[in-house]
Amino acid sequence: MNKRLLSVLFSAALAIGHAGGVMAGELTVDEIQAELDAATPEQPADFSGHDLRYLDLSDMDLAGANLAGADLSNARLENTRLEGASLIGAHLDSAWLNGADLSNANLSGATFSQAQLATARLGSANFSHADLSGAAFVDAALANADFTGANLEDTDFAGAELTGTRGLEAVPGQAASNG
Template sequence: MKRKILATTFFLASACLTAPVSAANPEHLTRLFQERECRGCDLSGANLRFFDLSNTDLRDAFLESADLRGANLSGARLVAANLTNANLTGVNFSNADLQGAILSNSLLFGANLAGANLANVRLTNANLIDTNLISAEWNNYYWQNNQLNEIGSENLTRANLSGLNLAGADLSRIDLRGADLSNSNLRDANFQHSDLRNADLRNANLTQADFDGADIEGALLCGAIKPNGKRIDC
């Protein structure tokens, strides 16, 4: 027991020494580390770089401007969590539940969202360069009716979106250069004025998709079903 207490004390002390001054509630940080549960907690601006927060309960938590670079949040429950302006570079969100989470203006460079539940997630102005979204669950209603790109500048450069069901998704005016959309269902998707240069669209279903004003130079289209319903021969 003493060893456990000492280990926890050392862990918390280390966190305090490495963390910059922030608005995060110290009691909430202690609760998070000791109980691995902090539902509705104020962790705004917290320095949680490289921490193992896998399977933690952070539902409704406030994590605005938090530094979570390299953290492990696999399997975490982040339903309705607010991660606005958070640095999420390299975060492992695999199989995490992010339903209704706010990721606006966040930096998701190289993050792993494979298998994550992203229903109704808000990604306005988020940067998803090199993000892995394989098998992530999306709610098409959000893409269509919640202005994913109303403000614009979403960056999905080199994002891995292969095999996703994005039928009817509004992906207009988004940077998708080099993105992997192979084997995805993109039927009725809106790509107006998007940048799809060098994107991988092999074997994707593009039936009735709208590419008006889109740049598809260098895109891989082998085996894809064109908007007119005909398959492209390799």
């Protein structure tokens, strides 16, 4: 089965799950929003280690939040602002991050297996040692992102902006596009 068909099927399944009111995770969207509202630059929101699977956090402002070790598997983060967030060791497997802003985020050691990141803004993001196997970065802005030591097996960078990226030398057809 080709990747485009899998992407369409994944999108449909995710939409049906969210439309059906699937509840998962240990926090609700309202609790997350309350934590974000109470956060300050000196005391950013802290969701580290939390189970946030299947939640729809689309269009939320999680900039600077601590999500280290959080489980965001199958979460919907479409157009979510995660600029400068700490996602060290987070699980974003099968997450929907289309249009998300992860610029300057620390994603080292995170897992993105089968995640969708089309048109995402990921400039200067740190993906070092992240598992990106099967992730789709189609038309994503990845300028100056660091992929050093990342697992890039079956990762799709079609149309992605790769200027100045590091660690993509081993990706067939990508070495000439970066740096």
